[in-house]
Amino acid sequence: MPQFNITQIIDIARTAGNAAMKCIETSLEVQYKEKDNSPVTNADLEANGIVMKDLNRVSPGTPILTEEDPASHKLAATEELMWSVDPIDGTKTMVSYANGKKDHTGFAVNIGLLKNHKPIQGVVYYPAKDGGTLYYTGDDGKAYKQVGQTNPQVIMASPISGEIKAAVPWDTHQRPETIRGQHYQAIPEVGGGRLLRVAEGDAHLSYTDDNFAYWDLSAAHAILKAAGGDILNAATGKELIYNNVNPSLPATIGGHLDSLIRIFQ
Numbered sequence: 001m002p003q004f005n006i007t008q009i010i011d012i013a014r015t016a017g018n019a020a021m022k023c024i025e026t027s028l029e030v031q032y033k034e035k036d037n038s039p040v041t042n043a044d045l046e047a048n049g050i051v052m053k054d055l056n057r058v059s060p061g062t063p064i065l066t067e068e069d070p071a072s073h074k075l076a077a078t079e080e081l082m083w084s085v086d087p088i089d090g091t092k093t094m095v096s097y098a099n100g101k102k103d104h105t106g107f108a109v110n111i112g113l114l115k116n117h118k119p120i121q122g123v124v125y126y127p128a129k130d131g132g133t134l135y136y137t138g139d140d141g142k143a144y145k146q147v148g149q150t151n152p153q154v155i156m157a158s159p160i161s162g163e164i165k166a167a168v169p170w171d172t173h174q175r176p177e178t179i180r181g182q183h184y185q186a187i188p189e190v191g192g193g194r195l196l197r198v199a200e201g202d203a204h205l206s207y208t209d210d211n212f213a214y215w216d217l218s219a220a221h222a223i224l225k226a227a228g229g230d231i232l233n234a235a236t237g238k239e240l241i242y243n244n245v246n247p248s249l250p251a252t253i254g255g256h257l258d259s260l261i262r263i264f265q
Contacts, residue, residue, distance in 0.1 A: 003081070003113055004059055006139050009123045012054040013109045014134070016047035017127030020088055020109070024128075028098040035070075039091050044068060047087035047109055055083055055111070065247060067215045076117065076214060077245040084119075084242070086110040086215035090190045097128055105129040106190035112218030117243040122222030124196060135196050135223050143199055143227035157229035158201040159258040167194035167203040179205055179253060180234075180263050192220035195254050199227035205263070206231065206254035214247040221254075229256045237264035 023029075023043035030041050048068040055064055065072045066085040075082055088094055090107035097104040105128040113121040126133040131148035135155075138144050146152040166184040168175045175186060187203045189196075194206035195217060208217065208231075221231055221240070231240060231254035240249065253263060 003115060003121060006121060006123065006136055008058045009111055009113075009121065010125070010134065010136055012051055012058070013111050013123045013125040014127075014132070015054065016050040016087060017109045017125045017132070019050055020044070020047045020094070020107075021127045024094065024098045028095065030095055039095060040068070041088075041091060041095065043094060044088045044091055048085070051085050051087055051109070051111060055085070059083070065214060067213065073247050074245050076114070076242050076247050079114075080116055082114050084110075084112040084114055084214045084218040086192075086219075089124075089192055089216055093190050094128075102128075106193050108193070110192060110215060110219040112215075112220075112222050114214075114218060114242050117241045118239075119218045119222035119225065119242070122219035122226075124192065124219050124223065135199070135220070137222050137226045141226060143223045145200055155200040155227050157198050157224065157227045157256040157259075158204065159256040160204045160262060164205060165203045166205040166207055167197040168207050169209075174209065176207055179207055182263065192217050195220035195224045195231060198229055198254050198256070199224040204255055204259055206252070207234070208249070208252045208254075210249065210251045212249045212252075214242050214249065217249060217252070218242060224254055229254060230260060231255075232260055232264065 020043035063079045063082040065075045094107035108126045111123045124135045134146040144152040164184040167189045170188040197203040231252040234251035234253045
């Protein structure tokens with residue numbers, strides 16, 4: 001059974017995403033982190049503040065691992081129940097959107113719940129995509145997508161049939177030549193959105209390299225699992241366990257469970 005009512009988590013993601021959009025529409029301020037020179041904006045920080053405050057309200061006492069708080073990054077090594085948050089997944093894409101590239105809508109609020117170091121619930125909200133696009137794990141155990149004000153629709157991953165379609169990076173230099181020896185048709189997508197393309201049946205496989213952290217993929221991972229799929233360690237085919245002191249992930253391959261059996265056999 002779900003740990004928390006998903007409607008509450010959806011409301012938090014929407015509120016944070018819409019607040020980020022207000023920052024974009026007024027004045028997006030970009031700074032760069034000392035650790036890796038990656039961008040962080042006032043929209044990231046505004047969204048993070050909202051998510052932290054509201055998660056503490058609906059689940060007081062539950063630890064929160066968030067990209068924007070380095071002190072929280074060791075939590076996964078010890079906590080059996082915790083939130084994994086990326087207030088804005090795709091900050092570079094958001095900056096491009098703010099600079100006039102209005103087709104660069106692949107930035108999202110990610111809120112995932114980890115139990116026993118595995119993702120069990122997830123919400124991903126794209127505030128700039130098609131009037132607001134939402135993916136989430138339903139309280140009934142199914143995966144859903146909602147575009148704008150339309151009714152939510154159940155989504156399901158599709159096993160490989162015919163030519164393999166794989167959700168991979170936009171930068172062609174970052175794409176693998178093959179996925180475990182299998183050639184594929186590339187479907188470019190940002191970050192954790194690659195897992196969601198598989199969850200909704202647009203792609204058979206997803207690929208992420210080892211530059212991703214728990215907060216990038218955990219929410220989408222939970223949604224993909226609810227849609228009949230999973231992501232595995234690309235090198236070993238083993239299940240991902242979110243329990244490292246350093247919250248980084250290895251390269252992963254995602255897909256319908258039947259697809260993963262085929263790829264790793």
